[in-house]
Amino acid sequence: MTTNEFAGMTALVTGAARGVGRETTALLTARGARVLAVDLRGPELAALAEETPGVVTLTGDVALEETAVRAVGAALEAFGRLDILVNNAGRTLNKPVTETTAEDWDELLAVNARGAFLLARECFRVMAARGGGAIVSTGSYAGTVGLPQGAAYSASKGALAQLTKVLALEGGPLGIRANLVAAGVIETDFLDTFRPDSRAYLTSFGDAHPLGRVAGPREIAEVLCFLASPRSSFVTGAVLAADGGFTAG
DSSP states (O other): OOTTTTTTOEEEEESTTSHHHHHHHHHHHHTTOEEEEEESOHHHHHHHHHHSTTEEEEEOOTTSHHHHHHHHHHHHHHHSOOOEEEEOOOOOOOBOGGGOOHHHHHHHHIIIIIIHHHHHHHHHHHHHHHTOEEEEEEEEGGGTSOOTTBHHHHHHHHHHHHHHHHHHHHHGGGTEEEEEEEEOOBOSGGGGGTOTTHHHHHHHHHHHSTTSSOBOHHHHHHHHHHHHSGGGTTOOSOEEEESTTGGGO
16 A cells, blocks of 8 residues: 555545544545545534545535535536545434334435435446546445344445445446445444444444454544555455454354
8 A cells, every 4th residue: 555545536425524434534635635525514524624634525414416416516626536435424223123113214224325326326427427436335234134123224234235236337347346345333423323322332242243342433444445446446346344253153
């Protein structure tokens, strides 16, 4: 890996204000990329831009079609090109099937699957016109194996994995690669929205990973950056487990 492997490239990162998205933005810019950072949290995005040269921000909800259109337009206006999409924005929910409402289902699928599709579609058009690009998404082990009390979340991440494969098949002849990181549990405040005993859950779940711990946000960001980089030039359509060995069993 070289320190300027993304020199001259532009990336669009969703869910960029915190956690994995923030770490991914930091790694991309440190390695030469210019980044259009998208998130719902305007003040945190502003702080990110102040701290990170080469970052332009856009506040918006990825579940809305207009956000995808505005984001791609903003990236092109600011940087003149778009080479990488990191679909990282996501929500989670911890409810038994019988307590999961139609509204719960729609909200999770709207952000985790529909939002990723909309961003991928808009970026795909630009990348196809310029001769290639890379689309990487933050998935989950829950899209590979069943997650009790995670019907909507697991379904949304499963949909994202299948979307990735279709993007790879359609994008291959156009020079567009698409891959997904099926992440294990990550120690971020995202977990606090998952269940009220999240800190205790974090400890117990770490014990369930063969590595004996959960992931740090930077560890997942490193894998996303690898899949976005020329170092993975022959990797496409992959669902890459970065879950501490959890799904190996």
